[in-house]
Amino acid sequence: MVGIVGYGIYIPRYRIKTEEIARIWGADGERVAKGLLVEEKSVPGTDEDAATMAVEAARNSVTQAQIDPTEIGAVYCGSESFPYAVKPTATIVAQAICASEHIQCADLEFACKAGSAGIQICMSHVIAKEMKYGMAIGTDCSQGKPRDALEYSASAGAASFIIGDDSREIIAEIEGTYSYTTDTPDFWRREGSEFPRHGSRFTGEPAYFAHVIAGAKGIMKKLELSVEDFNYAVFHMPNGKFPIKTGKTLGIPLDKVKPGLIVIRIGNTYSASSLIGLCRIFDLASPDERILCVSYGSGAGSDAFSFLMTENITEKRENSGVPTVDDYIEDKEYIDYALYAKHRRKIKKMM
Amino acid sequence: MSDRSVPLFWRKSKQMYNLIGSECITCGTRYFPGRRICPQCRKEGQMHEFKFSGKGQVVTYSVVRDAPEGYELEVPYIVAIVQLEEGPRLTTPITYCDLDEIFIGMPVEACFRKLREAGDHGIIIYGYKFRPIKGAKPN
Numbered sequence: 001m002v003g004i005v006g007y008g009i010y011i012p013r014y015r016i017k018t019e020e021i022a023r024i025w026g027a028d029g030e031r032v033a034k035g036l037l038v039e040e041k042s043v044p045g046t047d048e049d050a051a052t053m054a055v056e057a058a059r060n061s062v063t064q065a066q067i068d069p070t071e072i073g074a075v076y077c078g079s080e081s082f083p084y085a086v087k088p089t090a091t092i093v094a095q096a097i098c099a100s101e102h103i104q105c106a107d108l109e110f111a112c113k114a115g116s117a118g119i120q121i122c123m124s125h126v127i128a129k130e131m132k133y134g135m136a137i138g139t140d141c142s143q144g145k146p147r148d149a150l151e152y153s154a155s156a157g158a159a160s161f162i163i164g165d166d167s168r169e170i171i172a173e174i175e176g177t178y179s180y181t182t183d184t185p186d187f188w189r190r191e192g193s194e195f196p197r198h199g200s201r202f203t204g205e206p207a208y209f210a211h212v213i214a215g216a217k218g219i220m221k222k223l224e225l226s227v228e229d230f231n232y233a234v235f236h237m238p239n240g241k242f243p244i245k246t247g248k249t250l251g252i253p254l255d256k257v258k259p260g261l262i263v264i265r266i267g268n269t270y271s272a273s274s275l276i277g278l279c280r281i282f283d284l285a286s287p288d289e290r291i292l293c294v295s296y297g298s299g300a301g302s303d304a305f306s307f308l309m310t311e312n313i314t315e316k317r318e319n320s321g322v323p324t325v326d327d328y329i330e331d332k333e334y335i336d337y338a339l340y341a342k343h344r345r346k347i348k349k350m351m
Numbered sequence: 352m353s354d355r356s357v358p359l360f361w362r363k364s365k366q367m368y369n370l371i372g373s374e375c376i377t378c379g380t381r382y383f384p385g386r387r388i389c390p391q392c393r394k395e396g397q398m399h400e401f402k403f404s405g406k407g408q409v410v411t412y413s414v415v416r417d418a419p420e421g422y423e424l425e426v427p428y429i430v431a432i433v434q435l436e437e438g439p440r441l442t443t444p445i446t447y448c449d450l451d452e453i454f455i456g457m458p459v460e461a462c463f464r465k466l467r468e469a470g471d472h473g474i475i476i477y478g479y480k481f482r483p484i485k486g487a488k489p490n
């Protein structure tokens with residue numbers, strides 16, 4: 001058996017409302033919020049970045065897993081907003097969780113699905129008995145260009161998972177994984193560019209929907225499961241509308257999608273988006289319940305997983321004392337656009 | 352800050368990431384930053400590495416409004432002397448805390464933050480800061 005031994009997330013405390021961003025650009029805030037289904041988004045503090053959030057999430061996952069961090073054999077950090085262009089973030093995480101030096105580390109890039117790619121790599125290591133545990137993290141504090149549609153959604157957060165093969169420790173068995181990948185330039189950022197660019201309407205049908213739906217169908221076919229076999233479904237959330245539409249297309253009832261739909265409250269956390277949604281479901285799911293999770297990364301590809309909750313979840317959730325996804329969502333402080341600009345260093349060039 | 356100071360930060364990074372100091376097995380005193388020799392036991396002292404829990408409380412604090420180079424975007428910020436629950440005191444920035452929120456005796460915990468950047472092109476220094484423990488009452 002291979003599965004999740006522990007998980008942890010991190011969401012920075014600051015929030016800006018969609019209305020407040022719209023106010024600056026003379027847009028109708030209520031309409032934008034309803035259109036995107038994003039009411040507010042998380043904003044990192046001036047002293048936070050993809051590395052610090054990864055560390056906070058990783059520490060939570062180690063505490064929840066109740067394992068010795070020196071038994072972790074690999075740390076994979078997935079992001080598209082690493083603090084350095086050259087200098088790994090995974091090594092910072094490894095040292096900050098007191099992992100051993102006998103460890104392999106790498107940073108992964110695949111737009112918003114680099115974190116789920118890390119889970120797949122850790123699964124392979126663990127199945128091959130190369131290591132006892134692997135750690136996979138999705139972390140991002142991405143920025144939208146001022147006034148771009150992405151400015152309303154691009155937010156910050158991280159999710160960390162410890163993958164192992166001991167059935168006495170696993171809280172959610174990974175029944176299988178399936179990826180669907182094509183060469184589709186729907187979203188990109190060139191080296192040295194501060195903000196990403198996107199193919200506008202091109203990002204919908206041929207990119208997000210085609211890959212996420214193919215991923216969901218692919219994993220169900222591979223495992224001979226159907227929509228009815230799943231109690232929950234979580235998809236990458238660039239906004240609230242896309243995952244809801246995906247669920248509808250697949251014939252999944254809305255109440256199975258809603259529990260993971262965190263984008264309304266925190267925005268699109270990129271590499272952490274579907275993964276924080278997944279953790280919210282881990283926070284409330286019961287043993288024997290099944291979860292469909294499909295990430296999406298522009299460029300483009302999807303990673304689909306089927307998770308089956310085990311009875312170990314109850315004890316680990318209750319005894320670890322690690323904050324839940326809702327704890328992080330509710331611990332918030334609103335900032336206005338001026339402070340937001342300071343936080344996001346948009347005023348940097350003026351100084 | 353020049354690139355030549357990188358080794359200095361690198362040597363301290365283990366203790367800065369995880370609040371690792373030292374403990375004298377002979378008399379039980381804990382030190383942060385760590386020491387090689389226990390000033391109380393001298394030759395009789397036996398030191399080993401000690402990881403602090405990161406919990407403590409504010410002993411005193413001040414608000415920095417005129418920041419040194421590399422901290423310009425941080426102002427105004429709070430610097431406090433924190434007493435760790437295991438004994439030692441240290442000076443640390445307090446993050447996630449409004450200026451009117453801080454008080455002497457405030458329970459705080461360590462978190463992982465970016466401490467400073469050596470300009471736009473130099474290294475980024477990470478380490479501990481302290482933040483209020485939500486909902487905790489002063490002792």
Ligand SMILES: [Zn+2]
Nearest residue numbers: 375378389392
């Ligand atoms: Zn001593």
